[in-house]
Amino acid sequence: xxxxxxxxxxLIQPGGSLRLSCAASGFAVGDNYMSWVxxxxxxxxxxxxxxxxxxxxxxxxxxxxxxxxxxxxxxxTLYLQMHSLRAxxxxxxxxxxxxxxxxxxxxxxxxxxxxxxxxx
Amino acid sequence: ExxxxxxxxxLSLSPGERxxxxxxxxxxxxxxxxxxxxxxxxxxxxxxxxxSNRATGIPARFSGNGSGRDFxxxxxxxxxxxxxxxxxxxxxxxxxxTFGGGTKVETK
Numbered sequence: 058x059x060x061x062x063x064x065x066x067x068l069i070q071p072g073g074s075l076r077l078s079c080a081a082s083g084f085a086v087g088d089n090y091m092s093w094v095x096x097x098x099x100x101x102x103x104x105x106x107x108x109x110x111x112x113x114x115x116x117x118x119x120x121x122x123x124x125x126x127x128x129x130x131x132x133x134t135l136y137l138q139m140h141s142l143r144a145x146x147x148x149x150x151x152x153x154x155x156x157x158x159x160x161x162x163x164x165x166x167x168x169x170x171x172x173x174x175x176x177x
Numbered sequence: 178e179x180x181x182x183x184x185x186x187x188l189s190l191s192p193g194e195r196x197x198x199x200x201x202x203x204x205x206x207x208x209x210x211x212x213x214x215x216x217x218x219x220x221x222x223x224x225x226x227x228x229s230n231r232a233t234g235i236p237a238r239f240s241g242n243g244s245g246r247d248f249x250x251x252x253x254x255x256x257x258x259x260x261x262x263x264x265x266x267x268x269x270x271x272x273x274x275t276f277g278g279g280t281k282v283e284t285k
Contacts, residue, residue, distance in 0.1 A: 115272035163226035
């Protein structure tokens with residue numbers, strides 16, 4: 058069974074740093090495209106970042122230069138390192154697995170989410 | 178950036194009624210359009226991928242169609258558990274991907 062479990066969220070002051078973790082089971086993180094998606098309280102979904110199986114990483118403009126996605130294959134875990142946090146980064150952060158069908162991508166599995174609150 | 182506009186923002190219907198949700202892209206996304214369902218306090222759930230393919234375990238009352246810029250998610254007969262928020266997402270402009278603003282299906 059595919060399972061994703063996020064951790065690491067919490068209350069952080071503006072300008073601070075935080076690292077989110079996502080422990081995967083039932084599949085290999087290194088063999089899949091893995092994403093982070095966030096949702097501000099009461100708002101819609103916003104894609105944050107993706108790391109391809111080959112290691113290439115991409116980011117939304119809103120986090121580029123401040124966030125870094127990475128993975129530890131030996132621990133089967135995905136990470137999101139966040140720096141220079143702003144109030145607008147406050148959100149539930151979901152890790153997710155991407156699959157592809159005939160070159161059309163989609164996210165088939167999501168974690169339960171971890172809340173990151175940026176406030177003084 | 179490809180912008181997705183979902184309409185209506187809120188759909189008020191009764192169980193048993195048909196729901197039709199729209200997602201329009203600012204430019205063609207071919208068939209690279211995905212639909213998700215989200216209930217309060219839960220992670221999104223995959224419903225439809227590649228515009229019209231139902232995900233594993235999704236009931237046949239859910240169907241998606243469209244291509245290019247205009248897409249529709251139809252729920253043929255609403256069940257109580259279908260009242261939720263629905264998001265579309267484009268996967269054409271990879272690696273970037275964007276979501277629509279969502280449509281809330283609420284009980285009338």
